[in-house]
Amino acid sequence: MIKMMIAFFKDFFKYRKAIKKQDKWITKFAEKKGYDINPNKMINTNLKIWLSEMEGIYSKRMCPCFDPSGDAELDKKMICPCQFIDEEIEEYGTCHCALFGKKDLPAEQWKASGKRLMAEYRVPLNIKGNILDTRGMPMDKRRNLPIPDASHQLKNGLLELKGNELTMIVATEQESINLEKIAKFKGFVYQSSKKENVYYIDLKVK
Ligand code: SF4
Structure with missing residues (x-):
């Protein structure tokens, strides 16, 4: 929990200008659509930080x-505000x-939705030593993408990591491509190899 709070405040400081930019379009969009914005400051600030990161990475x-799927049509639908918003709000x-x-x-x-999210994303990781196997997570029924995705597992894995080296096992080439982009954005050393249709991603956190 302490590590999580430290990470939150570091990101908050780093993205404070970007958060304001996100805030503007979010407020405008919500007004136009007649929606409300999550009143929980911690959740909505985290989402603005992550939106800013996604914009920086992709x-x-x-x-x-959700990490991008590699399917251009689906990825277009997942640009925030996404095309699933109305049916999910329903x-x-x-x-x-x-x-x-x-x-x-x-x-x-609002609380129930926050709890649903926590239940989806704060799952026990399949991590042994410094090897994190990301496969086998449940799939979102609309996007057919894993929850939690590899990047959320990486975030949670880094909180548990002892040392600065992590090997991630991912099921698809797209996930390894996403992790390469994330590593580049965050300044991690990235190396990937493929054995029997499984991708091994070695990350060194600087
Ligand atoms: S579910 Fe859709 S609208 Fe909500 S934050 Fe994600 S992309 Fe944006």
Whole structure:
């Protein structure tokens, strides 16, 4: 928890200008659509930090909850605000990431959506020593992408890591491509190899 808070405040400081930029379009969009924005400051600030990171890594404001799929059509749909927002708000009261929600959504429903997210993303990692196997996570029914994706597992894995070297096992070439972009953006050393249709990503955190 302490490590998580330190990481949050570091990112908050680093992205403070970008957060303001995200805030502008988010407020405008919510007004136009008649939606509300998550009233939980910690969650909505984290989402703005992640949106800013996604923009930095992929040059597009990709959904902060899913790594790009490599399918151009699906990835276009996942630019925030994504094309799943209306049906997800209809289903959960909020969009998948719980950034936007129904107008006047009761506080307990915002909380329930936050809990749903935590249950999806704060899962026990398959990590042994410094090897993190990201495969086998449940798939999101609309995007057919894993939850948590490799980048969220990396974030959580780094909080548990002893030392500065991590090997990630990923199932698809796209995940290894995404991790290469993330490594470049964050200044990690990246090396990948493929054995029997499995991708091994060696990261050295600087
Ligand atoms: S689920 Fe919410 S935060 Fe994620 S892309 Fe869609 S609108 Fe944006």
